[in-house]
Amino acid sequence: MSSIAQKKGFGATLWDYLTTVDHKKIAILYLVTGGFFFIVGGIEAMLIRIQLAKPDNDFVSAGLYNEIITMHGTTMIFLAAMPLIFAFMNAVVPLQIGARDVAFPFLNSLGFWMFFFGGIFLNLSWFLGGAPDAGWTSYASLSLASPGHGIDFYALGLQISGGGTLIAGINFLVTIINMRAPGMTYMRMPLFTWSTFVASALILFAFPPLTVGLFLMIFDRMFDANFFDHTMGGNTVIWEHLFWIFGHPEVYILILPMFGVFSEIFATFSRKRLFGYSAMVFATVLIGFLGFMVWAHHMFTTGLGATANAIFAVATMAIAVPTGVKIFNWLLTMWGGSIKFTTAMLYAVAFIPMFVIGGVTGVMQASAPLDYQLHDSYFIVAHFHYVIVGGTVLGLLAGLHFYWPLMFNTMLDETLGKITFWLFLIGFNLTFFIQHFLGLLGMPRRVFTYGADQGWDLFNLISSFGAIFMAVAVTILLINIVKTIAQNKAVGRDPWGDGRTLEWAIPQPVPFYNFKQTPLVRGLDTFWIEKQEGNKEGMTYAEPVGDIHMPHNSFIPFVMAFGLFVGAFGALYNGEQAWAVPVLILGLLITFLSMGTRSLKDDLGYHIHKEDLMDKKGGKH
Amino acid sequence: MAHDVQNQMRTKTEFEYTRRRSADEMRGQVTTFAIMIFLTLIAFTAVYADFSPNLVVPIILLLAVIQVIMQLYYFMHMSHKGHENAKFFLFSGAFVAFLTVLTFVTIIWW
Ligand code: HEM
Ligand SMILES: [Cu+2]
Numbered sequence: 001m002s003s004i005a006q007k008k009g010f011g012a013t014l015w016d017y018l019t020t021v022d023h024k025k026i027a028i029l030y031l032v033t034g035g036f037f038f039i040v041g042g043i044e045a046m047l048i049r050i051q052l053a054k055p056d057n058d059f060v061s062a063g064l065y066n067e068i069i070t071m072h073g074t075t076m077i078f079l080a081a082m083p084l085i086f087a088f089m090n091a092v093v094p095l096q097i098g099a100r101d102v103a104f105p106f107l108n109s110l111g112f113w114m115f116f117f118g119g120i121f122l123n124l125s126w127f128l129g130g131a132p133d134a135g136w137t138s139y140a141s142l143s144l145a146s147p148g149h150g151i152d153f154y155a156l157g158l159q160i161s162g163g164g165t166l167i168a169g170i171n172f173l174v175t176i177i178n179m180r181a182p183g184m185t186y187m188r189m190p191l192f193t194w195s196t197f198v199a200s201a202l203i204l205f206a207f208p209p210l211t212v213g214l215f216l217m218i219f220d221r222m223f224d225a226n227f228f229d230h231t232m233g234g235n236t237v238i239w240e241h242l243f244w245i246f247g248h249p250e251v252y253i254l255i256l257p258m259f260g261v262f263s264e265i266f267a268t269f270s271r272k273r274l275f276g277y278s279a280m281v282f283a284t285v286l287i288g289f290l291g292f293m294v295w296a297h298h299m300f301t302t303g304l305g306a307t308a309n310a311i312f313a314v315a316t317m318a319i320a321v322p323t324g325v326k327i328f329n330w331l332l333t334m335w336g337g338s339i340k341f342t343t344a345m346l347y348a349v350a351f352i353p354m355f356v357i358g359g360v361t362g363v364m365q366a367s368a369p370l371d372y373q374l375h376d377s378y379f380i381v382a383h384f385h386y387v388i389v390g391g392t393v394l395g396l397l398a399g400l401h402f403y404w405p406l407m408f409n410t411m412l413d414e415t416l417g418k419i420t421f422w423l424f425l426i427g428f429n430l431t432f433f434i435q436h437f438l439g440l441l442g443m444p445r446r447v448f449t450y451g452a453d454q455g456w457d458l459f460n461l462i463s464s465f466g467a468i469f470m471a472v473a474v475t476i477l478l479i480n481i482v483k484t485i486a487q488n489k490a491v492g493r494d495p496w497g498d499g500r501t502l503e504w505a506i507p508q509p510v511p512f513y514n515f516k517q518t519p520l521v522r523g524l525d526t527f528w529i530e531k532q533e534g535n536k537e538g539m540t541y542a543e544p545v546g547d548i549h550m551p552h553n554s555f556i557p558f559v560m561a562f563g564l565f566v567g568a569f570g571a572l573y574n575g576e577q578a579w580a581v582p583v584l585i586l587g588l589l590i591t592f593l594s595m596g597t598r599s600l601k602d603d604l605g606y607h608i609h610k611e612d613l614m615d616k617k618g619g620k621h
Numbered sequence: 622m623a624h625d626v627q628n629q630m631r632t633k634t635e636f637e638y639t640r641r642r643s644a645d646e647m648r649g650q651v652t653t654f655a656i657m658i659f660l661t662l663i664a665f666t667a668v669y670a671d672f673s674p675n676l677v678v679p680i681i682l683l684l685a686v687i688q689v690i691m692q693l694y695y696f697m698h699m700s701h702k703g704h705e706n707a708k709f710f711l712f713s714g715a716f717v718a719f720l721t722v723l724t725f726v727t728i729i730w731w
Contacts, residue, residue: 177706241729
């Protein structure tokens with residue numbers, strides 16, 4: 001990160017980040033924004049657990065409670081987990097495949113800013129008359145009846161940030177297909193790249209149904225279009241289908257990249273090649289495919305009929321097979337390895353039993369008759385927290401520790417990291433394990449309180465108690481981050497000593513053009529191969545030093561996304577405020593004019609010249 | 622990526638080879654074009670002949686699918702090398718869309 005080394009002023013740094021098209025800086029933007037929303041969603045979670053800590057509580061009202069759970073789920077999935085995943089994809093994938101950037105650096109920046117403004121828009125609902133309150137699934141029969149503008153904030157905000165996600169997904173697909181270094185065949189791609197590839201394909205196919213659903217919802221609410229209103233010939237179940245056709249692949253978008261991170265961590269800290277590489281790749285692709293054929297398992301109790309339920313139940317259970325293949329391969333990777341228990345490795349090891357618990361409850365729910373009992377109870381809440389927190393969040397925390405040195409050239413404190421790990425793991429299990437039993441005892445999900453005489457008091461109290469552990473764990477993590485940044489102790493290349501893949505072979509801090517010379521990839525775990533052969537540089541090169549073509553920074557993506565943000569306010573207050581239509585037009589005008597500027601004004605980028613690359617400074621102007 | 626400009630001269634044999642390839646392809650395109658016009662005529666006839674809609678609609682749908690495939694392979698060069706990824710994604714997308722429509726038709730609107 002040359003910009004930091006140059007000691008720019010605050011304003012210059014800010015401008016640099018607002019205009020950057022460098023994947024490494026966009027990764028940091030995603031990390032900071034996603035981290036911020038993770039804290040926001042966490043605070044909402046704490047409010048939920050305070051309210052449920054004792055029976056007949058009146059800490060928050062029923063209406064406010066609905067807003068909090070809706071925003072908790074929506075924030076955590078769309079504004080915390082997804083961007084944090086994109087942070088690692090951006091930070092790692094181009095380096096891992098030997099590319100100088102993603103395929104479309106401009107779009108990369110646009111994707112981030114759309115996510116950013118969509119997220120801000122959604123959260124402004126708190127201050128502008130109330131947040132959405134129909135659950136993160138926003139079922140039409142609830143959301144069409146919801147007064148105020150909460151649901152409109154949901155639909156418009158997700159539309160904008162969803163567009164950003166789609167852009168990012170397409171960008172990674174093109175990057176991985178086209179920008180791999182010579183020698184990096186598909187079957188030599190590290191698993192994080194593979195899982196990014198499959199997750200991006202899922203994004204490509206899963207987000208359009210959400211877009212369609214949200215548009216229908218917007219039309220229904222704003223122009224009385226009646227797509228989902230059965231009294232007018234519509235059908236409320238259509239929303240459920242559209243949402244889950246998106247929603248189930250979405251949960252795999254959340255977990256697959258983390259499978260990739262864990263695969264890297266297991267291999268690195270077992271100091272062994274990943275066991276069954278090709279089976280892992282095959283399983284990842286298969287999960288991606290099956291992910292599109294199971295969505296109706298969220299709707300068993302909607303009344304689809306026995307045949308449909310049976311088909312979707314069997315398809316759902318089938319997913320457990322490739323997932324099982326992965327679990328065994330991870331275990332066998334550790335088997336006989338010389339294991340080093342770093343913080344990242346601890347997270348990875350803990351992930352296996354946690355995710356298996358979530359998978360087993362998943363298969364239980366997949367059997368339709370049993371799901372009539374489990375559906376909409378706390379059992380479901382326990383299931384998806386075991387897969388999402390036990391899988392995705394543990395993966396994000398593991399990835400944070402593992403890739404921090406790659407992103408910042410410093411290392412998070414391992415002792416504090418381990419304290420965070422244990423507190424988080426204990427708290428997580430205290431909070432959610434017991435919710436299985438709450439569900440079996442009949443406690444429905446999404447209720448704002450419960451009576452004292454139902455036998456749910458103690459379990460709820462334990463659950464809330466566990467949440468405190470997680471809050472403390474996250475606080476210690478934040479302290480760790482601040483401490484690490486303050487100390488700013490450079491760790492250099494290959495800080496774990498056991499890096500296997502290309503990203504660890506690059507000198508630290510990573511030059512802004514990533515690779516002076518494009519590397520030649522000579523096998524799976526290419527850095528490991530070079531190290532084994534005593535190559536001090538860590539890379540074999542595929543080309544002589546030559547001029548490097550780089551894109552210019554641009555402020556246009558920010559402005560384009562900002563235009564949509566402005567326009568969304570116009571759409572939201574349409575028919576209510578006199579200024580609504582002008583604002584809508586103004587917003588769209590900003591967006592289209594900046595798009596026009598981008599198209600009409602040639603920006604061919606610039607070259608870093610060979611001579612500048614040859615001297616010691618490595619091309620810094 | 623070093624951007625050094627390179628010029629290539631083609632030999633006579635290479636030139637002949639490309640020429641023959643292009644001619645072959647041209648023939649394929651003309652044939653396909655003729656077939657497609659013929660298929661369109663069938664579709665029109667089916668409608669004008671006043672067959673029952675239960676027959677006409679499936680026929681037209683089927684002909685449309687055939688035309689799309691011909692379009693992709695002969696006019697949009699999907700039969701060429703280097704289109705494997707595009708092909709894979711196209712068919713995956715078509716498959717997902719098909720599943721969706723099938724489900725909607727069978728369990729919502731039937
Ligand atoms: C073996 C794998 C899995 C199976 C068989 C499975 C099965 C199911 C089923 C049948 C339901 C619906 C239950 C109901 O509402 O009655 C469900 C809900 C859910 N699952 Fe899974 N699941 C699996 C893995 C995952 C993964 C990996 C994630 C996310 C990372 C996930 C996230 C969720 C979420 C968020 C819900 C609840 C959605 C809601 O109603 O709000 N699941 N799962
Ligand atoms: Cu699902």
